[in-house]
Amino acid sequence: MERTLYIVVPCFNEEKVLSISSRTFGNKLFSLMDAGLISSKSKVLFVDDGSQDSTWEIICSLHEENPAFTGIRLSRNQGEQTAVLAGLTIANEACDLAVTIDADLQDDINVIDQMIDAYLQGYDIVYANRQSRATDSFMKRATAIAFYKVARWLDTGIEYNNGGYRLLSKRAIRALLQYQESGLFLNGLLARVGFRSTAVFYDRAKRAAGQTHYSYRKIIDFALDGIISFSSKPIHMIGVLSICLLLASVVLGVFALVRTCLHAALPWMWILFAICFFGSLQLLAIGIVGEYVAKTLWEAKKRPLFLIEENLN
Ligand code: UDP
Ligand code: MG
Numbered sequence: 001m002e003r004t005l006y007i008v009v010p011c012f013n014e015e016k017v018l019s020i021s022s023r024t025f026g027n028k029l030f031s032l033m034d035a036g037l038i039s040s041k042s043k044v045l046f047v048d049d050g051s052q053d054s055t056w057e058i059i060c061s062l063h064e065e066n067p068a069f070t071g072i073r074l075s076r077n078q079g080e081q082t083a084v085l086a087g088l089t090i091a092n093e094a095c096d097l098a099v100t101i102d103a104d105l106q107d108d109i110n111v112i113d114q115m116i117d118a119y120l121q122g123y124d125i126v127y128a129n130r131q132s133r134a135t136d137s138f139m140k141r142a143t144a145i146a147f148y149k150v151a152r153w154l155d156t157g158i159e160y161n162n163g164g165y166r167l168l169s170k171r172a173i174r175a176l177l178q179y180q181e182s183g184l185f186l187n188g189l190l191a192r193v194g195f196r197s198t199a200v201f202y203d204r205a206k207r208a209a210g211q212t213h214y215s216y217r218k219i220i221d222f223a224l225d226g227i228i229s230f231s232s233k234p235i236h237m238i239g240v241l242s243i244c245l246l247l248a249s250v251v252l253g254v255f256a257l258v259r260t261c262l263h264a265a266l267p268w269m270w271i272l273f274a275i276c277f278f279g280s281l282q283l284l285a286i287g288i289v290g291e292y293v294a295k296t297l298w299e300a301k302k303r304p305l306f307l308i309e310e311n312l313n
Contacts, residue, residue, distance in 0.1 A: 157191030
C-alpha cells in the first residue's frame, strides 16, 4: 500500500533560497512517487511563518505550477517550532507520514530514503541527526555541543544533534498534537511521546542562500525553553547544594567547638560556620519552594498522562 508523505518546510523570509530548494524538494517527492514508495497524493507543504518578503508569492506560484506544492501562511511570525507544528496540524489531515525539514538545503534531502526505510520497518519517529558540524561557525558549534551535553546530563531526553529534520508517522503526529503547551521545543515533546524511534546521520551543508534567523540571543532563549520545559533537575540541585553546605557547616561547627574547648578558639571559623549554616538553611527554603514551583509548571503544561501505542480492545 502506498502511503501519503507530506514534506513540511517552515519558511521565514526565504525568498532567496526557496526558488532553488523548492526544486530539490519537488524532485525528491516525484522520485519517491516514481519509485512507488509514496502515493501521488503526497505533497510539499510550505509554512510561511509571517514572512515580510516575497516568500508567500513564491509558494503561491509553485502551487499554481503544480498542486504537489502547497502551503499555509501564518498570520504573523511565530517562530520555527510553532510553524512546524502548524504544518504538522495541516499535514495530519491528509498524510500517513511527514518529514520536517528546513527550507535552506542545509539538510541532505537524500536521507529521506533511509528515513522511509526505517518507517517501513515500523519506526514512528526517525531523527536525521548531524554527524558533522564542520559548516557551523566555531561559536555555534561550541554552544550547540554544550547545549546537547547539558540537556543529556539533565535527562531532558532531547535527541542529540537533531536540528528539526525528522520523519514522523501519523500516530506520532497525532500524539504530538495532544501537547498544548507554549515555549514549544518539539524534540523534547517527541521524547515524551515515546513510540519506536531511531536515527540516521548526515553531514550538514552550508545554507544554499540567505541568512540564518538565529541570533545568539534567540539560540539562548530556545536552549532555555528546551531545558526548563523538560527538566526540574536544576531545582533538585538547589536541595543537594543546601545539604552539602549543611554538612560543611556541621564539620566547621565541630572543629570550632573543639578548638574553643581547647582554649584555642578561631573566631573566623565561627563566622564561616554561621555563613555556611544559615546559607544552607536559605538554600533549603529556596529548594523547597522550587519543588512546588516545578510541580505547578508540570501541572500548567497539562501534558497527556499517557498515549496508547496498540489497542486490541
Ligand atoms: N524559520 C521559521 N521561523 C522563524 C525562524 C526560522 O520558520 O522565525 C525557518 C527558516 O525559514 C528555516 C528554518 O526555520 O527553514 C531554520 O532556520 P535557519 O536556517 O535560520 O536556522 P539555522 O539553520 O541557522 O539554525
Ligand atoms: Mg538553516
